[in-house]
Amino acid sequence: MTTDTRTDDSGEAPVPASSDAAPGITVDSVTRSFGPVNALQGVDLTAPAGAITALVGPNGSGKTTLMLVLASLLKPDAGSVTIAGFDPLVHPAAVRRNTGWMPDTLGVWESLTAREILVTMGRFYGMDRDRVRSRAAELLEWQELSTLADQPARVLSRGQQQRLSLARAILHDPQVLLLDEPASGLDPGSRIRLRDDLKQMAAAGKTILVSSHVLSELDEMADLAVFIQSGVTVRVEDLSQEGAAGGRFLITALDPGSLHAALEHYSIAYRTEGKRRDSVSVEVASASEAADMLATLVGDGVRVLSFTPGTSRLEAAYLELDRRRPAEGPASLPGPDAGRAGAAHRPGMRPDGRGIQ
Amino acid sequence: MTMDTKQESAVRSAGRLGWGAALGNVIQMELRQRLRTRSWYVMLAVWFVVIGLVTWGSVASYNTLAGDDLFFSPGRFVFEAVVGFVLFFGLLVAPAMSASTVSGDRAGGTLAVVQVTLATPGQLLTGKWLASWIAALGFLVAALPYIILAVVLGGLDVPGLVVFVLMVAVEFGVICALGTAVSAIVSRTLFAVVATYLLVALFSLGTLIGFALTAPLTMTTVPANQAVYPDEQPLVDEETEYDAAEWEPLRCAGPMVPQETLDTRSTYWMLAANPFVVVADAVPHPEKPPYDPDDPETWAPDGIMTSISTGVRYLQQPPETNVECANGQLMDQGQQDEDSEGTPVWPLGLGIQVAVAAALFAWGRQRIVAPAARLPRGTRVA
Structure with a gap:
């Protein structure tokens, strides 16, 4: 294991003995620009070990740029980064040994087979031939690619290439995993498997940072969500604390009439939802407000059948950010961005536009 | 305590990837990919036919020059013509072999995947250069039957033949180094190939023009x-x-x-x-x-x-x-x-070529160092 040896790599420069707590990822006011484009304008992030941290933000918000900085591919203009206790600028080799990176693009050598790709990459991580062979076979089995292992990678479907890419990322048993849109192109079964696998790896003490647009999916596995917008960290949400956030709640009662009456009695704005119009949705500011409302309704004799968050917690947080954006900025952005933000306001529509998948 | 020292040395050795292992791995990966593309074989077949035609042509022209009754050891003449053309076509083929290696990987998103491993930029670039050189040498090997034919036709000194073939191989290596370096410097594959051709033209035609003008x-x-x-x-x-x-x-x-x-x-x-x-x-x-x-x-x-x-x-x-x-x-x-x-001019010439190739190589290496401070315009890392 390489976790405890971080202070030993004194070949390059003295390593700050950060702490005895298991080191994950820390990002402190990182900025990075590409010419006139300021991709990152001050991102702060802490991804603890043993947890899954979600990196959430709209397209072009700097998620991938941040991932590249963390993967030791891009130098930040300012700010500091540590991964598994190492600074990628000072100890790139140590960072690379401890980091598995799954890019958002499919970097696949089309004429090499899946097995060859894994073996070659393992050799690049300094693994010896026998170990890398058995490890590759094990990972191919794990990702259900064994039957395709000796076919050129170009015959793999997008989802299969995605699974191969994940296998490649964890080939050298890294301490930190950086996954950029890992679920795109995966079928529902594979997504569930990915979710379970990541949870398992987090439980084993790995640090996992996942970026995705598919909020419902992140909601199911992430312990922590970091929202970035226009290259700035705008919000950090601890998802492990049950019910901290408000949002829209969906209420179904046996007798919709009495529910409507009770809501109107307390002057609570509601909207009828569902195909049979037997449900309503209400907006609450916090989880405790929701609990109070439920107690009141039940106390008033409304026979409540279900009382559930209408949107996922991440979605609620995301939409709240989106809603706040025009208010914070001097003017709402013209063009597609404004259109997208508008679309996100519509009830029932997912902000990622992927409801159909 | 002993445990600590052991771990320490293990970490240190694991931190770096040996040159032998790294180069072998890069070369194996590159050659595997090349051997699986059909274009390499097509080029090789075309090459074989063209060099065959050149050989036939130079034998025929020697016979005409020498006259039918004075046919005497056309070996040297044919051999020099064949080697000349092998070099000429090699100058056309070697950029195509080498100038897409790094830029092609960059476009395919596979460069970054290797950059995050323990392989260093120098190892990566050197391995790619050697692999493209080996691929280019395949063309020299394909021309060997005709060179052997020239030997059979007689009149050849074997050391001269060996030096000829070796020097053509060295020139292929120089061109492949130029191409590999340019492909790392330039972000677009097409531009990299064109730039390498221009460099080759600078050496083969530009030197003539420069000499004539000065x-x-x-x-x-x-x-x-x-x-x-x-x-x-x-x-x-x-x-x-x-x-x-x-x-x-x-x-x-x-x-x-x-x-x-x-x-x-x-x-x-x-x-x-x-x-x-x-x-x-x-x-x-x-x-x-x-x-x-x-x-x-x-x-x-x-x-x-x-x-x-x-x-x-x-x-x-x-x-x-x-x-x-x-x-x-x-x-x-x-x-x-x-x-x-006179005194031999080839050490000077080769020295100039190697100096240019080495300078470009160093620049190319700098362009694939990660974490990168600057990116080529209009490119994404991955």
């Missing part, structure tokens, strides 16, 4: 007087085998007058950097076989490569060589022949 600048004057020739030109007599070449000046006379001539000693180095010159000049000049085996005074025509080498070495001569009766001295023909052997 030649007038080397104009100098040499004091010389008039040569006195025999009163009558001796008639060419079949029996005594007199010919015009033996009509030589008797002495130099008259006042010394400045004569204009070129001093190419300061510019010949440009030609030295030409790949053809490097290859031609590295080979020891062969003993010229007599054109007519019964008459040692006749010579077979020089091969193209030998002519190139002789020509460039002549340019090293002081300007006096070009002027009859320079400084009032009659030229000693024997001395002049000896002088025209």
